[in-house]
Amino acid sequence: MKKDLLVIFSVVxxxxxxxxxxxxxxxxxxxxxxxxxxxxxxxxVTVSIDLTSVLEHRDxxxxxxxxxxxxxxxxxxxxxxxxxxGDTAYDMLSRTVRHNKLPLEVQGADKNAFSSVYVLxxxxxxxxxxxxxxxxxxxxxxxxxxxxxxxxVLSDGDVLEWVYSCSLDALTx
Numbered sequence: 001m002k003k004d005l006l007v008i009f010s011v012v013x014x015x016x017x018x019x020x021x022x023x024x025x026x027x028x029x030x031x032x033x034x035x036x037x038x039x040x041x042x043x044x045v046t047v048s049i050d051l052t053s054v055l056e057h058r059d060x061x062x063x064x065x066x067x068x069x070x071x072x073x074x075x076x077x078x079x080x081x082x083x084x085x086g087d088t089a090y091d092m093l094s095r096t097v098r099h100n101k102l103p104l105e106v107q108g109a110d111k112n113a114f115s116s117v118y119v120l121x122x123x124x125x126x127x128x129x130x131x132x133x134x135x136x137x138x139x140x141x142x143x144x145x146x147x148x149x150x151x152x153v154l155s156d157g158d159v160l161e162w163v164y165s166c167s168l169d170a171l172t173x
Contacts, residue, residue: 022091028162035099043083043156047096049076049122051099055168057166060131068124076100076121083154089138090117090150092160097122109150111170116148131167 036052052073054061097104107118119136120126127135139161145152
């Protein structure tokens with residue numbers, strides 16, 4: 001009897017510690033937790049996710065992806081987000097897709113020769129989904145940086161565009 005009471009007391013104590021030390025959140029609360037509200041004195045970055053190249057190369061697109069292709073080609077229209085100290089282009093992408101509940105798949109910086117995070121897929125669009133030269137890249141203020149996304153530190157007022165390119169020619173535009 002004493003042994004049973006001891007077990008019950010231990011289980012109740014463990015539950016109390018677990019529930020008291022854990023914040024249980026809904027899915028929406030989790031996704032919203034990582035985005036700061038923009039206020040007048042916020043440092044900000046405008047972020048967009050652009051698939052318009054796919055519209056021009058639709059014949060190369062995996063047909064299974066057609067339902068996920070927005071009519072205007074914009075997976076995310078330009079949206080203003082708070083810039084935190086030291087945020088990189090990858091940090092902003094990561095928070096943005098989480099907030100918008102979009103899948104993101106990356107290759108870690110330790111897994112490639114560039115020592116930077118490599119974006120494999122955003123939404124349902126991955127490298128090679130629209131031809132052998134297709135994949136994700138980014139522009140900051142209209143310029144394609146010459147460093148990987150996890151090495152490019154953003155500044156207040158930057159315009160960060162994540163662009164899905166279906167051909168190498170698009171990268172020179």
